[in-house]
Amino acid sequence: QSNPFRHPALVAKMVMTLDQISNGRLIYYPDMGNQAREHQSYGMPWSDDRAERIAQMVEGIELTLQLWGASEPVTFNGRYYQTREAVCRPLPIQKPHPPIWMGEAHPDTLAACARYGQGWHSTPVSLAELERRLQALAAACAAEGRSLDELQLAMATQILVAEDGDSVRRRYREIFGLGAEEDIPDSLNPAWLIGTPDEVEEKIRTYTEAGIDHFLLWFMDAPQEDGLELFAREVMPRFRQSS
Numbered sequence: 686q687s688n689p690f691r692h693p694a695l696v697a698k699m700v701m702t703l704d705q706i707s708n709g710r711l712i713y714y715p716d717m718g719n720q721a722r723e724h725q726s727y728g729m730p731w732s733d734d735r736a737e738r739i740a741q742m743v744e745g746i747e748l749t750l751q752l753w754g755a756s757e758p759v760t761f762n763g764r765y766y767q768t769r770e771a772v773c774r775p776l777p778i779q780k781p782h783p784p785i786w787m788g789e790a791h792p793d794t795l796a797a798c799a800r801y802g803q804g805w806h807s808t809p810v811s812l813a814e815l816e817r818r819l820q821a822l823a824a825a826c827a828a829e830g831r832s833l834d835e836l837q838l839a840m841a842t843q844i845l846v847a848e849d850g851d852s853v854r855r856r857y858r859e860i861f862g863l864g865a866e867e868d869i870p871d872s873l874n875p876a877w878l879i880g881t882p883d884e885v886e887e888k889i890r891t892y893t894e895a896g897i898d899h900f901l902l903w904f905m906d907a908p909q910e911d912g913l914e915l916f917a918r919e920v921m922p923r924f925r926q927s928s
Contacts, residue, residue: 692766693744693745693746693748693749693752693766694748694749694752694759694761694766694768694771694773696745696749697748697749697752697753697773698752698773698774700713700749700783701753701773701774701775701776701777702775704777704778704779704783705775705778708778709777709778709779709783711779711783712783712784712786712804713749713782713783713784713785713786714785714786714787714788714806715742715745715746715749715785715787716742716787716788716789717735717738717739717741717742717789717794718731718738721733735791736791736793739791739793739794739797740764740765740793741765742797743793743797743801744763744764744765744766745765745766746785746797746801747763748761748763748766748768750782750801752768752771752773753773753776753777753781753782754781754782755773758770758771758772759771759772759773784803784804784837785801785802785803785804786802786803786804786805786806786837786839787801787802787804787805787806788805788806788807788808790807790818790821792821792825795821795822795825796825796828796829798822798825798836799822799825799826799828799829799831800829802836803835803836803837804836804837804838804839804899805822805836805837805838805839806838806839806840806841806899806901807838807839807840807841807897808840808841809840809841809842809843809874809876809877810840810874810876811875811876812875812876812891812892812895815840815876815892815895815897816895819833819838819895819896822836833896837898837899838896838897838898838899839897839898839899839900839901840876840892840897840899840900840901841900841901841902841903842874842876842877842878842900842901842902842903843874843877843878843879843902843903843905844877844878844879844885844902844903844904844905844912844916845857845860845877845878845879845880845904845905845906845912846878846879846880846881846882846885846912846915846916846919846920847881847911847912847915848881848882848915849881850880850881853869853879853880853881854868854869856906856912857869857879857905860905860906876892878902879905882915882916882919882920885916885920886920886923886924889920889924902916904916
C-alpha cells in the first residue's frame with residue numbers, strides 16, 4: 686500500500702531539509718489521517734481500518750528514525766514500506782532527531798507516542814475529557830518505562846477575545862451571521878476560549894494546571910487582527926511574567 690508521494694523515506698529527506706533551513710526549529714508531527722477524501726483526491730491509499738492506518742504510521746516512524754540515525758544506507762523490509770540501501774542526507778541538526786509529536790486519543794496512537802514521542806497534542810476537549818486522555822497517555826508511558834513528564838503537552842482550540850462581554854457577543858454574531866437577539870449557545874465546545882482577556886486567561890490557566898504547556902490557537906475572527914492583537918497585548922504578557 687505504499688505510495689511514492691507519501692513514502693516515509695522521501696518524507697524523512699524533506700523533513701531533514703526543513704530542519705536545516707529552520708536551523709533546528711522543526712517539530713515533526715506524523716499523523717494517521719482521518720479523511721478518506723483528502724487521500725483519495727490525490728491518489729493516495731486509504732484504509733477504513735483506523736488500527737491499520739495507525740500501524741502504517743508507526744512503521745513509517747520506525748523507518749524514519751532509522752534513516753535519521755544511520756551513517757550507512759538503510760535496507761528496510763516492513764509490512765507497508767520497503768527500502769533498499771536508502772540514504773537520508775542531510776542528517777538532522779537536532780540531536781538525536783527533531784522532536785516527534787503525535788495526536789489523537791486512540792490507544793494505539795497513545796502507545797506509539799509513549800514509545801517514540803517527545804510531545805502529544807489534543808483536539809479541543811473539555812477539562813474532564815482532557816484529564817481522561819492524559820491518564821491514558823500516562824499509563825501508556827508507564828508501560829514503556831517512561832513518565833508523562835517527559836512529553837510536552839499541547840491542545841489546539843478556537844479563540845475569540847474582545848474587550849468586554851458585549852463586544853464578544855457582537856463579534857460572535859457577526860462571524861456566524863446570527864440575529865441581534867441570539868446569544869452564544871451553551872452547546873459550544875467547552876474548550877473554546879471565548880470571552881474577555883480575563884475570562885480567556887482564566888480558562889487557559891485551568892488547562893495549564895491540568896498539564897497543557899502549549900496552545901495552538903485558531904482565531905475565529907481572522908483575517909481581522911483585532912482579537913489577535915488584543916490577545917498579544919493583554920493575555921500573553923500575563924503568562925510570560927508567571928513563567
